[in-house]
Amino acid sequence: EDQVTQSPEALRLQEGESSSLNCSYTVSGLRGLFWYRQDPGKGPEFLFTLYSAGEEKEKERLKATLTKKESFLHITAPKPEDSATYLCAVQPRTGGGNKLTFGTGTQLKVEL
Amino acid sequence: DVKVTQSSRYLVKRTGEKVFLECVQDMDHENMFWYRQDPGLGLRLIYFSYDVKMKEKGDIPEGYSVSREKKERFSLILESASTNQTSMYLCATSGTVKNIQYFGAGTRLSVL
Numbered sequence: 001e002d003q004v005t006q007s008p009e010a011l012r013l014q015e016g017e018s019s020s021l022n023c024s025y026t027v028s029g030l031r032g033l034f035w036y037r038q039d040p041g042k043g044p045e046f047l048f049t050l051y052s053a054g055e056e057k058e059k060e061r062l063k064a065t066l067t068k069k070e071s072f073l074h075i076t077a078p079k080p081e082d083s084a085t086y087l088c089a090v091q092p093r094t095g096g097g098n099k100l101t102f103g104t105g106t107q108l109k110v111e112l
Numbered sequence: 113d114v115k116v117t118q119s120s121r122y123l124v125k126r127t128g129e130k131v132f133l134e135c136v137q138d139m140d141h142e143n144m145f146w147y148r149q150d151p152g153l154g155l156r157l158i159y160f161s162y163d164v165k166m167k168e169k170g171d172i173p174e175g176y177s178v179s180r181e182k183k184e185r186f187s188l189i190l191e192s193a194s195t196n197q198t199s200m201y202l203c204a205t206s207g208t209v210k211n212i213q214y215f216g217a218g219t220r221l222s223v224l
Contacts (some may be wrong), residue, residue, distance in 0.1 A: 039131060043116075043202050043215030044155075087155070091211060098143050098162075098211045099170070106155035 002027045006088055006103035013078055013110050020108045021073040023088030033058050034100060035064050036087040044087055078110045114139045116216035118203050123221045131190040133219050135203030144186035145204040145213065146178065148197075155202065161186055180218075193223045 005024045010038040013019055015097050025033065036044035048057045057064050061082060063074040073086055083109045089100040120132035135144065145160040147170075157170030159178040167178050175197060179187045190197055200220050204213040 027218075034212070036215075041218070041220075043218050045206075046212050047212060048208070049212060098206050098208075098213070099145075099157060099160065100213060102155040104152060 002090055002092055004088055004100040004101055004103035006086075006091055006106050008106060009104070010107045011109070013075075013108070015110055015112050016077045016081055018074070018076045018078070020075070021086055021108070023071040023073070024069060025071070025088075025090045026069075027090045027092050027101075031091045031093040033066055034089045034091070035071070035073055036089065038085045038087055038105070040085075046057060047086075062098035075108070078108075080088055080110050083110045084110055113203070114141075114214040115206055116203055116214055118216040118219050120196045120199075120219050121217060123219055125190075125193050125221065125223050127194060127223060129190075129193050129223075131193050131221065131223075133188040133190075133203075133221070134202055135186045135188070135205075135216055137184055137186075137205040137214075139205060139207070139214070141205040141207045141214075142182065142183075143206045143208070143213075144180065145206075146186065147202045147204065148172070148174075149202055149218075150197040158188065176222050195223050197221065198223045 003026045007022045035047040038044040048064040053068045085105040087105045088100040115138045117136045146158045147155040161180045177189045203216040206213045
């Protein structure tokens, strides 16, 4: 069974204080690993897809990396508007319908 | 931009009522999904559909059914609502090339 574990559950940073969020996964062959951002009361918003170990993707202050067992979302010099819950999900290579298995998320709060 | 529209943002129903949640997408995507999201449990897949009139059970289908009569519309039905179905319901769609799931804004359902 595919599993995704995210840590920490919650993270409080000062503005400008860089940090990383972790996503550990077990899957029977990885087709893709997805990062989403979710603001309170809204649906998740797509950030990145990573397909193979060693791959990296960047968007503004966010950088996602992937190994064979985990992914990191690095946040450089965060701002208050980066406050959100960050979700990680995996898609197995086999099995039907492009299903994703999600972690429970990391709730990030960036303070002034 | 992908647009996924859920018919209601907030819904209050009574125990035993039949409830319909509607989702419409404008991207001609083949795949559509219904999730529920609860604190500490993350997103859990209820049902998905990879084509018109096709449906597959997800991880927690009990107490729910779905309907997909047209490609752009995917409905979630609670035949007899119960209090343990109080939750945030999220609809998502994806194509067959990039497999990225795009989410609607969600419907917060309260069953009293």
